[in-house]
Amino acid sequence: MPELLSVSKAQSIILDAIQTLATELIPIQSARSRRLATPIITDTDLPPFTNSSADGFAVQAADTLNASSASPVVLTIIGDIPAGTNPAFRVNRGQAARIMTGAPLPEGADAVVMVEATDIGIRGLAVPIPRQVRIFSPILPGDSLRPRGQDLTAGTQLFPAGHRLRPPDIGLLASLGIPQVQVYRQPRIALLSTGDELLDPSKPLQPGKIHDANSYLLASVLQEHGAVITHMGFVGDDEVAIRESLENYAASGIDLLITSAGVSVGAYDYVRKIITEQGDLTFWRVNMRPGKPLAFGRFRNVPVIGLPGNPVSAFVSCLIFVLPALNKMSGAATWFLDSIHAKLLEPVESDGRESYLRAILENQHGNWFVKLAGQQSSGNLFVLTRSNALLILPSEVKSLPTGAEVNVYPLFPETGWD
Ligand SMILES: Nc1nc2c(c(=O)[nH]1)N[C@H]1C(S)=C(S)[C@@H](COP(=O)(O)OP(=O)(O)OC[C@H]3O[C@@H](n4cnc5c(N)ncnc54)[C@H](O)[C@@H]3O)O[C@H]1N2
Ligand code: MOO
Numbered sequence: 001m002p003e004l005l006s007v008s009k010a011q012s013i014i015l016d017a018i019q020t021l022a023t024e025l026i027p028i029q030s031a032r033s034r035r036l037a038t039p040i041i042t043d044t045d046l047p048p049f050t051n052s053s054a055d056g057f058a059v060q061a062a063d064t065l066n067a068s069s070a071s072p073v074v075l076t077i078i079g080d081i082p083a084g085t086n087p088a089f090r091v092n093r094g095q096a097a098r099i100m101t102g103a104p105l106p107e108g109a110d111a112v113v114m115v116e117a118t119d120i121g122i123r124g125l126a127v128p129i130p131r132q133v134r135i136f137s138p139i140l141p142g143d144s145l146r147p148r149g150q151d152l153t154a155g156t157q158l159f160p161a162g163h164r165l166r167p168p169d170i171g172l173l174a175s176l177g178i179p180q181v182q183v184y185r186q187p188r189i190a191l192l193s194t195g196d197e198l199l200d201p202s203k204p205l206q207p208g209k210i211h212d213a214n215s216y217l218l219a220s221v222l223q224e225h226g227a228v229i230t231h232m233g234f235v236g237d238d239e240v241a242i243r244e245s246l247e248n249y250a251a252s253g254i255d256l257l258i259t260s261a262g263v264s265v266g267a268y269d270y271v272r273k274i275i276t277e278q279g280d281l282t283f284w285r286v287n288m289r290p291g292k293p294l295a296f297g298r299f300r301n302v303p304v305i306g307l308p309g310n311p312v313s314a315f316v317s318c319l320i321f322v323l324p325a326l327n328k329m330s331g332a333a334t335w336f337l338d339s340i341h342a343k344l345l346e347p348v349e350s351d352g353r354e355s356y357l358r359a360i361l362e363n364q365h366g367n368w369f370v371k372l373a374g375q376q377s378s379g380n381l382f383v384l385t386r387s388n389a390l391l392i393l394p395s396e397v398k399s400l401p402t403g404a405e406v407n408v409y410p411l412f413p414e415t416g417w418d
């Protein structure tokens, strides 16, 4: 058997053939999960001005030094500061200004007394404004204030280029008065599953048939990582039907074609032949398990990745090869899954190919341990749903004992499993 391509070599061939996409300016309300094309550095402080964190009275704290319930300090109210106004007056010794939460601190004042600490009490502030306020306890300079720049000062880098925007990020951009962001275009990916045995999940099972799982499995992985799935469907193991579907997809301005199944050595596995005739088959077969029959090349001018048909193989190959390509296209700073070290809770075996075993990762007292999630057949999707990690056995390693240290890819670390 000719030597199989290593996983890392196959990854680098794919990544070399994939370009980072162009960028576009979009409104922040559509920017959830999009990747920034440029770093964002704020030119504003947040909060932009020192403001009150309570409904109460802006004062000079020194005036309240001797306040007590037996002997309250009486201050003259000189004005009112609703949120959204800009006080033109100054608070001097012996004076107070009524102030609402979020309103700017007037000049002269250095603290706010909460209304509950005054004779107005929890009935709260209302019109008309009293002429005086009695304060029952001392406060310190800075009390009940949110100083300018407390959260963020001008010149801070908020996000690097490539950062994927999350809801708090979008809120922050809005609060800084940034209504639009330059982001990378979303990769447009077409998915074609192949197989005479496939049925739409809405159809009842028939003898010899199975429901198409891969289209849905792959589409959801890719969408979760920012791709737009422009086409998704399946055709039979029919050379003409596969070629025509790929032609239609490739002509529609997509960035990447993904096929599922029909890529091994079966009599009705046509995908490699079609890629070879309609473009270029750059490589076929990788030294990994599952996922050996992976194909990569170009169909017309569109990069195409032919994933093996077994659902777990398709899933693993999608994480190991398609996601890095998707990440590069979308402008991500890092392209590969993050791995961690863990100790084996049981012995594991493989056949010498680089293996990605479905596994359960658990933390005990700060240390990571890993065990198999169950049966490792690459058709078994249920076991995959019970896994939270892929346990990696390097190539040439056929077995490892309990306690050995391995690399593990946590699956869906951002969502967890519950
Ligand atoms: N003689 C050999 N046979 C096989 C080899 C080999 O090296 N020599 N490799 C095996 C490996 S490994 C894999 S993986 C599969 C890959 O096969 P294909 O990519 O050609 O896919 P198919 O043969 O069409 O299907 C394989 C398997 O997957 C099921 N399948 C296909 N599509 C879907 C779908 N959309 N949803 C759910 N399940 C799907 C299909 O029914 C088959 O059971 O080849 C091995 N054989
Ligand atoms: O790779 Mo196949 O992918 O072992 O089932």
Ligand SMILES: [Mg+2]
Residues within 6 Å of the ligand: 261, 262, 263, 264, 265, 266, 269, 309
């Ligand atoms: Mg086959």
